[in-house]
Amino acid sequence: MSGILQGKTAVIAGIANRWSLAYAIAESFSREGASLVLTYVNEKQRDTIASITTEMPVVKMIPLDVTKDEDIQGLADGLKELNCPIDILVHSLAFANREDLSNPFIETSREGFLLAQNVSAYSLVAMTRAVAPLMPSGGSVMTLSYLGATRVMPHYNVMGTAKASLESSVRYLAADLGPRNIRVNAISAGAVKTASARAVKDLTSLMEFAKTWAPMKRLTEPSEVGDAAAFLGSDLGRGVTGNILFVDAGMHMV
Numbered sequence: 001m002s003g004i005l006q007g008k009t010a011v012i013a014g015i016a017n018r019w020s021l022a023y024a025i026a027e028s029f030s031r032e033g034a035s036l037v038l039t040y041v042n043e044k045q046r047d048t049i050a051s052i053t054t055e056m057p058v059v060k061m062i063p064l065d066v067t068k069d070e071d072i073q074g075l076a077d078g079l080k081e082l083n084c085p086i087d088i089l090v091h092s093l094a095f096a097n098r099e100d101l102s103n104p105f106i107e108t109s110r111e112g113f114l115l116a117q118n119v120s121a122y123s124l125v126a127m128t129r130a131v132a133p134l135m136p137s138g139g140s141v142m143t144l145s146y147l148g149a150t151r152v153m154p155h156y157n158v159m160g161t162a163k164a165s166l167e168s169s170v171r172y173l174a175a176d177l178g179p180r181n182i183r184v185n186a187i188s189a190g191a192v193k194t195a196s197a198r199a200v201k202d203l204t205s206l207m208e209f210a211k212t213w214a215p216m217k218r219l220t221e222p223s224e225v226g227d228a229a230a231f232l233g234s235d236l237g238r239g240v241t242g243n244i245l246f247v248d249a250g251m252h253m254v
């Protein structure tokens with residue numbers, strides 16, 4: 001397997017550290033020949049990302065806090081300066097207040113509900129709107145979702161409602177952008193111990209459950225998510241849009 005993203009430029013938002021799913025995606029994309037543009041939320045994260053991606057073909061790093069319209073505009077402006085089409089946009093980010101991932105769902109505050117929707121779902125719409133004009137001959141947009149979008153998973157709560165909104169946004173964006181040959185999909189990944197996932201109360205027992213009951217009797221490897229993203233970003237995935245692709249050792253059907 002090599003070179004399926006040769007000559008393509010990919011924007012990846014959501015690397016926090018080596019354990020991030022976005023990092024696994026960057027590894028797969030690098031191996032397959034893509035040039036990378038990476039985003040960061042603050043200077044500390046920029047330094048971390050720079051230190052763990054020294055071996056990767058990173059052509060630019062751009063600040064992006066998705067709650068700020070000026071940052072979304074800054075992303076578009078920064079990409080325009082590259083003077084090349086963008087082929088792939090990866091949205092691998094989410095946020096909810098920690099208490100909303102441990103208290104009963106019924107306790108969710110208006111503020112906490114809207115925060116999760118804003119960062120985790122609306123940001124896909126805003127980022128896609130900013131980047132799509134830079135995909136003149138088509139492209140591939142993808143986001144990361146979780147089974148909690150459609151099933152009740154313990155303590156996933158407000159993030160489940162945000163992922164439901166995210167998955168619906170994938171379908172509406174795919175419908176809008178299909179005529180422009182821009183595909184929009186989600187990868188629904190199995191549970192992986194990342195910084196964000198640790199905010200979900202009792203994550204360990206959820207993962208034990210997945211290990212026992214998933215058809216493949218094991219957890220999801222971040223590299224499997226990275227390789228699925230490479231497929232979606234490549235021309236091999238040219239007929240796939242509006243899809244939720246489960247990369248979860250089969251857990252979604254149990």
Ligand SMILES: NC(=O)c1ccc[n+]([C@@H]2O[C@H](COP(=O)([O-])OP(=O)(O)OC[C@H]3O[C@@H](n4cnc5c(N)ncnc54)[C@H](O)[C@@H]3O)[C@@H](O)[C@H]2O)c1
Binds near residue numbers: 021093145146
């Ligand atoms: N880890 C899992 O089990 C799992 C499973 C399925 C889906 N996902 C999804 O994968 C995606 C990536 O999460 P992860 O598990 O790799 O965790 P992670 O903590 O490594 O990554 C989350 C990223 O979101 C970014 N982020 C948060 N608020 C932001 C903001 N306002 N602006 C810009 N970026 C912001 C963080 O900086 C971080 O880089 C998320 O959408 C998550 O819901 C994770």
